[in-house]
Amino acid sequence: MENEEFDFIIIGTGAGGGTVAKILADAGKTILIIERGDFLKREKENWQAESVFVDGRYNPAEKWRDKNGKSFIPGTHYFVGGNTKFYGAALLRLRESDFNEIKHYGGTSPAWPLKYDDFKPFYLKAEKLYEVHGKRGEDPTEPHEDSPYPFPEISHEPFVKDIFNKVKEENLNPFHLPLGVRLNEQNKDKSLCIRCSTCDGYPCLVDAKSDADRICIVQIIEKDNVRLLINTKAEELITDEIGKKITAVKVTQENKERMFKAKNFIVSCGAINSAALFLKSKSKQHPNGLANSSDLIGRYYMCHNNSAIVALGNKRNTVKFQKTIGINDFYHNADDSKLPLGHIQLLGKVMPDMLKADAPFFTPRFITRLMADFAVGWWITSEDLPDLENRVLVNDNKEICLHYTENNTEAHERLLKKLKKILNLTGHFHHFPNNAYLSKKIPIAGVAHQVGTMRFGNDPKTSVLDTNCKTHDIDNLHVVDGSFFPSSGAVNPALTIIANAIRVGESLI
Ligand SMILES: Cc1cc2nc3c(=O)[nH]c(=O)nc-3n(C[C@H](O)[C@H](O)[C@H](O)COP(=O)(O)OP(=O)(O)OC[C@H]3O[C@@H](n4cnc5c(N)ncnc54)[C@H](O)[C@@H]3O)c2cc1C
Ligand code: SF4
DSSP, X not given: OTTOEXXXXXXXXXXXXXXXXXXXXXTXXXXXXXXXXXXXXXXXXXXXXXXXXXXXXXXXXXXXXXXXXXXXXOSOOOBTTGGGGTSOOBOOOOOGXXXXXXXXXXXXXXXXXXXXXXXXXXXXXXXHHTTOBOOTTXXXXXXXXXXXXXXXXXXXXXXXXXXXXXXXXXXXXXXXXXXXXXXXXXXXXXXXXXXXXXXXXSOOTTSOBOOHIIIIIXXXXXXXXXXXXXXXXEEEXXXXXXXXXXXXXXXXXXXXXXXXXXXXXXXXXXXXXXXXXXXXXXXXXXXTSTXXXXXXXXXXXXXXXXXXXXXXXXXXOOOSSOOOEEEOTTSSOBTTBSSOOOEEEEOSOOOHHHHHTXXXXXXXXXXXXXXXXXXXXXXXXXXXXXXXXXXXXXXXXXXXXXXXXXXXXXXXXHHXXXXXXXXXXXXXXXXXXXXXXXXXXXXXXXXXXOBOTTOBOSOTTTOSBOTTSBBSSOTTEEEOSGGGOSSOOSSOSHHHHHHXXXXXXXXXX
């Protein structure tokens, strides 16, 4: 294989890499896919809260450092399918306004070089590919689209339906959250998804989640034009003598170094690891890291202002699959705010083991079990703004350093107040932080929504990638993951990463 020259080498198999691999493989390109992780083993721990959230069974065996040098275990996952193996599969489009400049409490969110209409056809393709279930027309902030979702919305269970109706009675517009779970409610015998309570944050034991592994990688690995190397970490990209082309990627596999060649390279390691790979790949022409003439590689890191809220209700929560409501009434503004606050969605079912970490050590287990029985988990997201000093660096020991100072927090605090008000109206009135994988305010280790470390744009001085996600500096090098976002919006990022991967993949064909 080392003597072969592929049309494309793709590094990473998550939302970006997995999707672009499928597009190029289906078009007959010869591709080598390099993934540092393994296939995620199907085992009963997949669906055990203690294994996933307390023991960190699927967390990486590496530590990163914050701006004070303090180490932490990042909340990311290295497996075929990347973070989509664990995601809650809430697959929303950015709003049309997210592509324009927007004023926020904490500053200004910049305009994108492309607009919603440029992404629109690819969003539809992304929804078809990832089998998104949803209902158009309920959410007033929804961007325009004539075609329905490819699959009907996931129904609310009675307990959630009651909350949905009560929120509606308050003249708000709750909507069915668009979801990538392969549930067939019309013909249950044919359904891959069994509608369980361990979806959001867990891998799917029955392979029914629309993740990049199942939807893309396993669909193409039998093809003659596709090779997949797992447990293989890209360490460095090597340029030609004049530094204008990538000729090879150096990898480590079972502690051995190997090199692979291709005509084109696509880096899709996730926004943080992609930036780290570029920063590590120094050469004579690229002394500050590859394709870094702008000095912007790793900068403008964003990850959203996210909080998990647990509301204790006065009724036993009997729900299995809870994550079916979204609320965007405060996305652009609110009755008492001219500026945007953000997005609200239900979380998956709260389990006693998730609450354990936040309870005092002497709390008996029956108390956390009782609390979980009455708990409803919510997730709120507000935009964080791109800041030059929020950045990924690599230190002399080749460790990833993540420098991050939060911003636009006023929007987030206001959104939290709005949610509490709604919860009071629905009968859920006690609140406390949940500190296992969901803390009250998600800390620096919560890198789930990482974007922005190689923003795309027209000007090589102010962006790393052009509008086709090719690096301005190097001709045969593209980045297709969350790195390209110039701003983060306030909805979950995966559908936009997938749509962009389809867009770039088609442009490469
Ligand atoms: C618990 C959780 C819940 C989430 N829920 C949602 C949700 O409901 N909706 C939503 O839109 N988003 C959600 N997200 C975020 C979503 O999963 C990410 O936005 C998305 O997966 C990012 O795609 P990506 O291609 O940028 O990177 P990833 O999916 O992270 O893929 C990167 C891939 O690159 C590999 N890799 C990294 N470095 C190297 C290297 N040096 N060499 C080789 N391979 C490498 C990794 O192993 C991985 O497979 C969630 C994330 C988490 C963790
Ligand atoms: S709800 Fe469906 S897709 Fe999600 S983990 Fe359970 S079976 Fe899998």
